[in-house]
Amino acid sequence: MHGNNMKRSGFLLGAISGLSVVSSLDNVFAAAFAQAPLPGLPGASDRVLVVINFQGGNDGLNTVVPYGLPDYYRFRPSLGIPQGDVLRLDDTVGFNPVLAPFKKMYDAGNVAVVQGVGYPDPDHSHFRSTEIWQTAAPRTYETTGWLGRYLDDAGLPKDNLFNAVALSNVLPEALVAKSTDVPAVDALRGYGLRSDRNGSDREAFHEFARDTTVPFRSPYLDAVAEIEDHAQRGAEELPKLVAGYTPQATYPATPLGRSLALAAQIVGSKLGTRVLYVQHGSFDTHVTQKQTQDRLLADFANAISAFYTDLAAHGNDKRVMTMTFSEFGRRVAENASRGTDHGEAAPVFLIGGGVKGGIYGSHPDLTRLNMGNLAFGTDFRSVYATVIERWLGRPSLAIVGGSFPTLAAIA
Amino acid sequence: MAAPTTDPATFRPAGTLDSANALAPYNGPWDRRRAAHLLRRAGFGGSPADVERVAALSPQAAVDGIVRFPDTSSLAGAPALETPPIPPRGLYRGFAEGMAADPEVADQRKAFQMQRNASRRRNLIAMQTWWLERMIATPAPLQEKMTLFWHGHFTSSPEKGTTAQELFAQNRLFRQYALGNIRELTLHVAQDPAMLRYLDNNVNVKAHPNENFARELMELFTLGIGNYTEQDIRESARAFTGWTFRHEDDGSGTFVDAGARHDDGTKTFLGRSGNFSGTDIIGIIFTQPAASRFFAAKLLAFFVYDDPEPQLVDQVAALLVKHNFELQPVMSVLLRSNVFFSERAYRALVKSPVEFVVGTHQLFGVPKVQLVELGTLRTMGQVLFYPPNVKGWDGGKAWINSQTVLTRENFANGVAQNPQMLQDAAWVARTLPTMDPKAIALALTQTLLQGDVSPAAMAQLVAYLGGAGQAEMGQLSGENIDERVRGAAYLTMAMPAYQLC
Numbered sequence: 001m002h003g004n005n006m007k008r009s010g011f012l013l014g015a016i017s018g019l020s021v022v023s024s025l026d027n028v029f030a031a032a033f034a035q036a037p038l039p040g041l042p043g044a045s046d047r048v049l050v051v052i053n054f055q056g057g058n059d060g061l062n063t064v065v066p067y068g069l070p071d072y073y074r075f076r077p078s079l080g081i082p083q084g085d086v087l088r089l090d091d092t093v094g095f096n097p098v099l100a101p102f103k104k105m106y107d108a109g110n111v112a113v114v115q116g117v118g119y120p121d122p123d124h125s126h127f128r129s130t131e132i133w134q135t136a137a138p139r140t141y142e143t144t145g146w147l148g149r150y151l152d153d154a155g156l157p158k159d160n161l162f163n164a165v166a167l168s169n170v171l172p173e174a175l176v177a178k179s180t181d182v183p184a185v186d187a188l189r190g191y192g193l194r195s196d197r198n199g200s201d202r203e204a205f206h207e208f209a210r211d212t213t214v215p216f217r218s219p220y221l222d223a224v225a226e227i228e229d230h231a232q233r234g235a236e237e238l239p240k241l242v243a244g245y246t247p248q249a250t251y252p253a254t255p256l257g258r259s260l261a262l263a264a265q266i267v268g269s270k271l272g273t274r275v276l277y278v279q280h281g282s283f284d285t286h287v288t289q290k291q292t293q294d295r296l297l298a299d300f301a302n303a304i305s306a307f308y309t310d311l312a313a314h315g316n317d318k319r320v321m322t323m324t325f326s327e328f329g330r331r332v333a334e335n336a337s338r339g340t341d342h343g344e345a346a347p348v349f350l351i352g353g354g355v356k357g358g359i360y361g362s363h364p365d366l367t368r369l370n371m372g373n374l375a376f377g378t379d380f381r382s383v384y385a386t387v388i389e390r391w392l393g394r395p396s397l398a399i400v401g402g403s404f405p406t407l408a409a410i411a
Numbered sequence: 412m413a414a415p416t417t418d419p420a421t422f423r424p425a426g427t428l429d430s431a432n433a434l435a436p437y438n439g440p441w442d443r444r445r446a447a448h449l450l451r452r453a454g455f456g457g458s459p460a461d462v463e464r465v466a467a468l469s470p471q472a473a474v475d476g477i478v479r480f481p482d483t484s485s486l487a488g489a490p491a492l493e494t495p496p497i498p499p500r501g502l503y504r505g506f507a508e509g510m511a512a513d514p515e516v517a518d519q520r521k522a523f524q525m526q527r528n529a530s531r532r533r534n535l536i537a538m539q540t541w542w543l544e545r546m547i548a549t550p551a552p553l554q555e556k557m558t559l560f561w562h563g564h565f566t567s568s569p570e571k572g573t574t575a576q577e578l579f580a581q582n583r584l585f586r587q588y589a590l591g592n593i594r595e596l597t598l599h600v601a602q603d604p605a606m607l608r609y610l611d612n613n614v615n616v617k618a619h620p621n622e623n624f625a626r627e628l629m630e631l632f633t634l635g636i637g638n639y640t641e642q643d644i645r646e647s648a649r650a651f652t653g654w655t656f657r658h659e660d661d662g663s664g665t666f667v668d669a670g671a672r673h674d675d676g677t678k679t680f681l682g683r684s685g686n687f688s689g690t691d692i693i694g695i696i697f698t699q700p701a702a703s704r705f706f707a708a709k710l711l712a713f714f715v716y717d718d719p720e721p722q723l724v725d726q727v728a729a730l731l732v733k734h735n736f737e738l739q740p741v742m743s744v745l746l747r748s749n750v751f752f753s754e755r756a757y758r759a760l761v762k763s764p765v766e767f768v769v770g771t772h773q774l775f776g777v778p779k780v781q782l783v784e785l786g787t788l789r790t791m792g793q794v795l796f797y798p799p800n801v802k803g804w805d806g807g808k809a810w811i812n813s814q815t816v817l818t819r820e821n822f823a824n825g826v827a828q829n830p831q832m833l834q835d836a837a838w839v840a841r842t843l844p845t846m847d848p849k850a851i852a853l854a855l856t857q858t859l860l861q862g863d864v865s866p867a868a869m870a871q872l873v874a875y876l877g878g879a880g881q882a883e884m885g886q887l888s889g890e891n892i893d894e895r896v897r898g899a900a901y902l903t904m905a906m907p908a909y910q911l912c
Contacts, residue, residue, distance in 0.1 A: 125570055125571070126570075127568075127570050127799070127800065128800060131799070131800055141800060141801075141802040143805050143809060161813075166814075169790055169814075170789065170790055170792070170814065171812050171813075171814050171815075176809070176812070181812055181813050182812065182813065183813040183814060184812075184813065184814035191817075207867075207868070207871055208868050208871070208872075208902055208903075208905050208906045211864070211865050211867065211868040211906060211907065212907065213865040213867060214863055214864060214865050214868075214906075214907075214908055215862070215863060215864075215865070216754070216757055216758050216863050216908070217424065217425060217426075217754065217755075217757075218424070218757070218758040218759050218911050219421075219422040219423060219424050219425070219716070219717065219759055220422055220758075220759070220760070220761050220807070220808070220811075220910075220911060221758075221907055221908075221911070223808055223811065224761065224811055224816075224907040224910045224911065225907045227811050227812060227813060227816055228816050228820075228905070228907060228910075230813050231812075231813040231814075231816040231817045231820075232817075232820075234813055235813075235817055286524075287517065287520060287521045287524060288517060288521060335506075336505060336506050336512040336517070337506075337512060337517045337520050337521065338512075338514075338517050
């Protein structure tokens with residue numbers, strides 16, 4: 001933070017002496033405009049992680065269906081997916097039939113299925129379990145998220161406002177960092193300041209936000225001024241920076257489709273973005289699950305398929321890996337409302353560049369349930385460690401809060 | 412097991428604590444700037460008239476008027492809440508046994524759940540709106556500020572199906588004990604239906620002790636980690652067995668001490684042994700030096716500055732012990748102290764979203780809260796009656812990121828552009844006839860920021876208002892003054908000082 005003081009006072013001096021036009025271009029984006037489209041910003045050709053959060057607790061059993069385990073049909077008399085409909089991956093498990101486009105990606109070797117992911121003493125509250133996944137801390141309350149800790153640790157350029165972008169209207173806790181400010185962008189339309197009625201207004205605005213030569217001292221002044229400055233510049237610059245991108249796929253006209261289209265646009269605009277976060281849901285299927293889950297999974301399959309088609313057309317598919325997660329799976333036995341209640345372990349998908357396709361870990365044992373729930377076989381922090389170490393190339397110990405073995409799912 | 416993190420950034424103010432005089436009454440200069448500081452910390456900032464009124468008193472009289480709550484009987488006493496719908500007879504027959512329902516019954520259950528969820532949403536909206544409007548209007552702002560403090564401390568939420576009636580009863584408890592006895596409040600909280608449900612004490616029974624409440628009671632509510640053992644948690648959980656509540660048809664809950672489910676064996680807790688009840692456990696906790704230090708540190712971080720020095724914490728802790736955990740006399744000392752009015756404490760905190768929104772309403776004379784503002788508060792990161800977890804809101808730096816700052820600035824813009832603004836905020840309207848950019852800029856920066864603005868920014872604001880040096884903007888005129896003043900009000904609220912408390 002203190003490293004930026006010089007630079008910020010430079011901004012302010014420039015502004016006051018009437019050089020605000022020059023000063024407002026004195027940032028990393030000026031270079032981007034000058035050199036567009038290649039080679040892009042620092043890190044523009046580096047690896048990207050996209051995280052998709054299946055909000056609400058997705059039923060893993062009807063996503064990766066254990067059609068070869070007879071108990072599955074005993075626990076799911078009305079919700080069980082018939083053997084003949086399952087898109088088989090091996091002799092035991094297969095995809096829900098609505099995942100057909102995703103099955104093609106699996107068949108091409110671009111999908112790793114990690115079975116039975118969870119954590120000890122699982123919490124059945126949406127809030128708390130989401131927080132546990134986001135902070136990678138099942139037993140403590142942390143003020144930063146696992147992706148935030150990665151961003152702080154990775155030595156990314158401090159002046160890049162888009163080291164990570166959350167495609168949501170609230171910043172997810174996973175991206176809360178100590179020294180990296182992550183913008184949350186729900187959609188380009190509606191993102192930004194609603195005050196831009198004229199350019200002068202905006203100029204004065206920027207200068208005020210950076211005004212730290214005030215007649216008081218506050219331990220928070222520099223932090224607030226820096227983030228205000230980031231927020232304003234980011235809101236102004238992002239739409240311009242991604243404007244030159246043309247999608248090469250047809251995305252579903254759904255919130256997830258729009259989010260992944262924007263994610264591909266950001267990746268393809270070479271902003272140096274390393275982490276993107278996308279939300280999908282809600283999967284909280286206590287009642288008449290099939291209708292809701294099928295719609296959401298079909299949407300996922302279509303959107304992720306379009307995403308990788310688009311990325312490939314721009315030569316970016318190999319450098320983008322996507323990870324899905326949900327705060328918990330669901331109860332093994334269906335309930336009386338043709339739904340399922342909050343459960344525990346569930347599969348995680350790793351998709352795209354660098355993934356060694358296949359199934360990792362065995363399906364949780366349906367004959368040894370944990371109070372009606374699937375016992376986990378792989379700690380979710382192992383999946384995080386795999387992504388941090390094998391994909392993003394950083395040590396994972398401090399980021400995931402312990403030493404967890406990595407999986408062979410990434411080369 | 413804690414996830415290791417990098418060194419936490421410290422937001423303790425620069426400079427040195429004057430330890431010998433920290434809690435002595437402040438007798439230095441008194442002006443609107445200091446009056447506004449007191450009103451921001453002990454409330455939500457107040458209206459421009461409130462600042463004038465308090466600035467005209469002595470600091471001691473000002474604090475007296477705040478810690479002795481004025482009469483609030485003119486305020487709406489409670490939100491209008493719907494009684495939660497009761498499922499039709501037989502709708503859930505066989506549900507607990509896991510029997511499959513026929514499709515018609517499944518549809519009826521779905522319809523009932525939608526009805527219940529919609530009712531819950533309306534109740535939550537009613538409670539949030541009621542509380543925000545009370546914060547804006549109250550003549551006793553410290554009562555609401557303390558209620559907010561306790562809400563973020565003894566957290567509960569609707570997360571586990573707690574009704575609005577139960578949550579509102581808890582809110583009323585916090586208001587009743589705003590500056591009351593902390594030990595008594597802790598005991599009431601331990602018997603509060605919303606808390607019993609939130610931390611699972613309603614399923615803490617002799618046969619299957621549940622440690623959730625006992626753990627958080629010590630870790631987050633009274634002592635802090637390191638001041639008890641896992642064994643103390645297990646033993647005290649046994650003491651709370653049987654404390655549960657009865658759910659009433661009107662949606663409220665009633666505390667029940669179910670003797671049959673209580674473990675009346677001997678427990679050993681923090682070095683003492685006996686057939687302890689939950690009441691005994693709380694009594695023992697409050698004999699621990701760690702308890703007074705824990706509350707002292709939390710009060711200082713909320714009202715004075717972050718990461719307070721251990722010497723200062725010890726001084727406030729000693730006061731708490733001296734006053735037997737009665738908060739009123741302690742806050743009375745703290746809010747009139749040298750350390751509270753020191754330059755080190757000035758603007759040393761970040762406004763919470765609630766402080767930001769309520770304070771802006773007060774400054775601009777807007778008593779009503781619109782539905783859209785509840786969503787705005789959510790995007791800013793604070794939903795009343797819905798703390799993020801049992802630890803409450805982290806506050807400080809956590810309030811500020813690109814998204815929350817954009818939302819704050821867009822909110823400020825909405826307030827400045829509100830067609831009613833010049834009618835509601837007479838102090839803004841009064842500046843218009845001057846047609847003087849300097850006078851208008853001065854009024855805006857004095858009232859919104861107590862003059863906490865740099866000469867350069869002030870000059871820029873005057874230039875903006877006057878249209879000087881900016882080719883596309885004409886001179887200030889009758890035609891553009893409305894728009895220009897709104898723009899300038901917005902720009903003033905976009906300065907970092909406005910984010911600071």
